[in-house]
Amino acid sequence: MHGHVVRTERLTPGLVRVVLGGPGLDGLVMPDGTDAYVNVAIPPAGAPYGPVFDPAEVRETQPAELWPARRRYTVRRWDAAAGELTLDFVVHGASGAAGPWAAAAALGDVLVFTGPSGGYRPDPEAAWHLMVGDESALPAIAASLEALPAGARAVVRLVCDGPEHEVELASPADLDLAWLHRAGADTDGSLLLESLRSLELPAGRVHAFVHGEADEIRSIRRHLLAERGLERADMSCSPYWRRTMTDEAWRQVKREYVAAMEADVA
Numbered sequence: 526m527h528g529h530v531v532r533t534e535r536l537t538p539g540l541v542r543v544v545l546g547g548p549g550l551d552g553l554v555m556p557d558g559t560d561a562y563v564n565v566a567i568p569p570a571g572a573p574y575g576p577v578f579d580p581a582e583v584r585e586t587q588p589a590e591l592w593p594a595r596r597r598y599t600v601r602r603w604d605a606a607a608g609e610l611t612l613d614f615v616v617h618g619a620s621g622a623a624g625p626w627a628a629a630a631a632l633g634d635v636l637v638f639t640g641p642s643g644g645y646r647p648d649p650e651a652a653w654h655l656m657v658g659d660e661s662a663l664p665a666i667a668a669s670l671e672a673l674p675a676g677a678r679a680v681v682r683l684v685c686d687g688p689e690h691e692v693e694l695a696s697p698a699d700l701d702l703a704w705l706h707r708a709g710a711d712t713d714g715s716l717l718l719e720s721l722r723s724l725e726l727p728a729g730r731v732h733a734f735v736h737g738e739a740d741e742i743r744s745i746r747r748h749l750l751a752e753r754g755l756e757r758a759d760m761s762c763s764p765y766w767r768r769t770m771t772d773e774a775w776r777q778v779k780r781e782y783v784a785a786m787e788a789d790v791a
């Protein structure tokens with residue numbers, strides 16, 4: 526599938542919204558999850574194919590250095606009536622493929638992708654919801670909060686670079702929401718964990734969504750399962766990216782990393 530950029534919006538200094546439209550989205554079927562994601566394919570500069578292409582065919586016919594970079598991005602919103610797909614990209618400097626693509630995205634640009642797929646949706650039977658993450662998890666958390674019914678209760682802890690990086694979050698639910706701000710210090714990576722350590726958990730069964738940077742997520746998972754007694758089945762938890770690694774490097778070690786993470790608290 527592919528979409529044409531119909532508009533972009535700088536949500537914060539570090540977050541760019543890209544809205545895709547056009548006939549390349551015809552037939553898009555959304556899974557039930559509020560964390561649904563697409564696997565975008567960004568060709569290297571000067572690629573001798575495109576702008577619309579079949580990623581599988583490119584892999585078969587082109588040398589590896591011309592293959593598109595594959596990256597996963599959450600569907601922030603799918604407006605079936607308007608045929609518009611909204612993705613929110615973290616822009617984290619000049620490095621990478623997807624961040625720079627989004628920062629430079631202009632009307633008419635094409636984005637090829639496969640998917641969407643995904644699985645988490647806040648469980649209506651849960652007594653309360655816990656949502657924890659960084660900017661990369663913000664689209665899924667924002668979509669999940671919108672999907673909660675009135676009267677639901679959600680505790681939300683998010684980390685970002687400062688007040689100007691916060692976004693408005695709308696939800697019919699009762700929110701206990703706190704933004705944590707990185708200070709450029711060694712302790713930045715444990716801000717989310719420390720905020721949870723001091724949190725008095727509401728009573729009853731929680732359904733938790735914990736996603737973001739790998740090492741941060743791993744320590745939070747360990748805390749929630751080993752020290753707070755959450756059930757594994759009540760937790761959607763996966764590392765979306767890894768500090769200091771490109772997504773290509775991360776994907777090479779991710780399976781092993783996730784196995785070790787799961788063995789932390791089996």
Ligand SMILES: Cc1cc2nc3c(=O)[nH]c(=O)nc-3n(C[C@H](O)[C@H](O)[C@H](O)COP(=O)(O)OP(=O)(O)OC[C@H]3O[C@@H](n4cnc5c(N)ncnc54)[C@H](O)[C@@H]3O)c2cc1C
Binds near residue numbers: 599
């Ligand atoms: C299921 C799923 C859904 C995701 N949804 C989203 C989403 O909706 N929005 C989103 O922005 N990301 C999302 N991500 C994370 C995104 O795929 C990764 O952050 C990806 O590595 C970004 O690619 P890139 O080409 O910009 O940078 P890369 O080439 O992968 O990395 C270049 C450098 O930037 C660093 N880097 C990568 N991501 C970040 C970041 N978020 N903050 C700071 N530094 C970073 C890397 O460690 C590396 O040093 C999702 C990931 C998964 C698995």
